[in-house]
Amino acid sequence: MALESINPATGELIETFTEWSDEQVASVIEEVDKAWMDWAHTTFEQRATLMKRAAQVLRDNIDEYARTMAVEMGKPISEGRGEINKCALCCDFYADHAEGFLADEPIESDGSKSYVGHRPIGTVLAVMPWNFPFWQVFRFAAPALMAGNTGVLKHSSNVPRCALQIEEVFVKAGFPANVFRTLMIGSRKVDAVIENPKVKAVTLTGSDIAGRKVAAKAGEMLKKTVLELGGSDPFVVLADADLDAAAAAAAKSRCINSGQSCIAAKRFIVVEEVYEAFLEKFTASMKALVIGDPLDESSQVGAQARHDLMLELHDQVKASVAAGAKVVLGGAPLERAGCFYPPTILTEVVPGVPAYTEELFGPVASVIRAENDADALHIANDTPFGLGACVWTADLEKGEAFAAHLEAGAAFVNGMVKSDPRLPFGGVKISGFGRELSYHGIKEFVNIQTVWVK
Structure with a gap:
């Protein structure tokens, strides 16, 4: 070969x-x-x-x-x-x-x-x-x-x-x-x-x-x-979170490396009280990202690495929609040369929907509604993956306690998950x-x- x-x-x-x-x-x-x-x-x-x-x-x-x-x-x-x-x-x-x-x-x-x-x-x-x-x-x-x-x-x-x-x-x-x-x-x-x-x-x-x-x-x-x-990292937003900061970090975390990262946030779990407000801010942040030629200094989202991988991602999106998910933003490859998939947001993502359980390796976000903090923790851990996770809250003591119960190799409070030579990295x-x-x-x-x- x-x-x-x-x-x-x-x-x-x-x-x-x-x-x-x-x-x-x-x-x-x-x-x-x-x-x-x-x-x-x-x-x-x-x-x-x-x-x-x-x-x-x-x-x-x-x-x-x-x-x-x-x-x-x-x-x-x-x-x-x-x-x-x-x-x-x-x-x-x-x-x-x-x-x-x-x-x-x-x-x-x-x-x-x-x-x-x-x-x-x-x-x-x-x-x-x-x-x-x-x-x-x-x-x-x-x-x-x-x-x-x-x-x-x-x-x-x-x-x-x-x-x-x-x-x-x-x-x-x-x-x-x-x-x-x-x-x-x-x-x-x-x-x-x-x-x-x-x-x-x-x-x-x-x-x-x-x-x-x-x-x-x-x-x-x-x-x-x-x-x-792989990972299907949860990004948990509690009711007292700074929604502007969380939404901006959410867009960056989902679309870093054009969404092709094991520790990119993939499931955005938001408590009912701030769900609509977060979704609005998150959608605006995702929509503002610049998609373009990877060699262009202004590009924030480049090409997907291979054509077959882009098609696999789109198949997961289509299967999720067929199972009841709703497309809020994006949802299909761009009609241009190359392998470009736009920042995409899916809602109504519940158990049984592929976007709930599978890793989506591209700029596709699943926004999931949680009834309360306990439900958010359950949803965060309701995955076969366990690489990274983060929680957003103004109460740092509550955030640390929440993080301690996340089933992941890395748990971040008020920050997107990242690797650092000073910190151990890996999953469960x-x-x-x-x-x-x-x-x-x-x-x-x-x-x-x-x-x-x-």
């Missing part, structure tokens, strides 16, 4: 890459394993120096990398710059903190000395998605490499140019050859990579369907996995397991080793 880079804003085929043979893949993994044998013995200071250089390479090439994302998967270029800056921040964060996070931990025992050490385990395979093509990779790569592991990347097949540029970052930064490599393969070759004995662990960000497949194969091979899967239920980022993330792929001395 071929890996194709297609501009979703125009439908233009940019470049085609030939998929690597099984022999090429195995050869590269062999070289990465050899590189690990040396890399594992480098000092934190040596790794940090290189990781700081990687951060600088990202900043020095920010416009180039943002343009690649805009052209290859439709991300508005202004958001692309923000993504590259976030990657650089992540590199700096782990360069500064990895040694402290992985310091030996003394333990009292019956030995004269005992402690817990954190040792690198080898090569980690990352199976990554197209929606944040740089950020998803760097939030794995920065901690994994700083821990002394090596990495191989199987990126989404529609962003091959992003994948190669990410490898280029580490080369330009001066990392030893083969410490990080991109594998130019499609999904059908992932199982063989997991089966390779030189690959020690797997991390995947993607759909729950992909997660089940990777977890099953990794389980068969007895290899550690971290899965960050079918949104996955394990954590990325913070000190939790760097400890996922190390040997937590007990050392006992008498």
